[in-house]
Structures are given as C-alpha cells and as structure tokens.
Amino acid sequence: MYYRISVREGNFNLMDPSEASWSNWVGIFDEREVPIKAVSVLASGPIFYDEDTPEDIANALEKWLKGTIYTSDEEEIKDMIQYLREHSKELLKGRLDWRIALIEEKIKRLEEDKERLLKERDRV
Numbered sequence: 001m002y003y004r005i006s007v008r009e010g011n012f013n014l015m016d017p018s019e020a021s022w023s024n025w026v027g028i029f030d031e032r033e034v035p036i037k038a039v040s041v042l043a044s045g046p047i048f049y050d051e052d053t054p055e056d057i058a059n060a061l062e063k064w065l066k067g068t069i070y071t072s073d074e075e076e077i078k079d080m081i082q083y084l085r086e087h088s089k090e091l092l093k094g095r096l097d098w099r100i101a102l103i104e105e106k107i108k109r110l111e112e113d114k115e116r117l118l119k120e121r122d123r124v
Helices: 054-066 074-086 088-123
Strands: 002-010 021-029 035-043
Touching: 002 054, 002 088, 021 054, 021 074, 035 054, 035 074, 054 074, 054 088, 074 088
Parallel strands: none
Antiparallel strands: 002 021, 021 035
16 A cells, blocks of 8 residues: 655636646555545645655645635545554555655666667667
C-alpha cells in the first residue's frame, strides 16, 4: 500500500472560470495499483509537497479543514486524515518501494535504449 499526491494549478471554479486555484489530491493505492481511497481539496496554493510524509499530509488536510467554512467532503477528508495517521509507516514504506520500482523500470528502459544505440553505432 502506498500514497500518491498531485498538486496542480487550474481553473476549477465553474461559477467563475477565470479564477485560478490549486487542486491538492492524495490517493491511497494497494500493491496492484488499485485505488483504495482519495480526496481532493482546492486551495489558493499548494498544501502538499512531493517530499511530504503521510503525517505531513494529514496535518495539511486538518489545517485546510479547520480553515474551511463548509465542504460536502468533510467526512471523507476526516476519514483520510485518520487513515493516513493510522497507516503512516506502512504508507511511507510502500511509497518508497513504489518510487524505487519506478526508478528500476526507468533504468531498465535506459539500458535497453543504450544497447540498441550501441548496436546501431557498431553497424555504422
């Protein structure tokens, strides 16, 4: 189990499409990359950062929630905060393993590309 975050700027307000805001999304996935749960909140800037731990994300969501008058997703956000805190170590270890696997896959592709280029060079 691991977590991913996505932070992007855009025009998400349907009532005022010219208004720019930031979508801060966090998702929890199982080992097969199947989503378990996810929440997204809009803010005037990023509230998550790539190096954030599950506890950091839970704190950011909690702070965001305290500064919000109303959101229909309040229960889902509270559930995510609790989940991040209860499974913090497992999620962090899973994220590190997931990122290592991405790097290993990239290395494999680069090695294959290198071999192809070396063969092409030898034919010239």
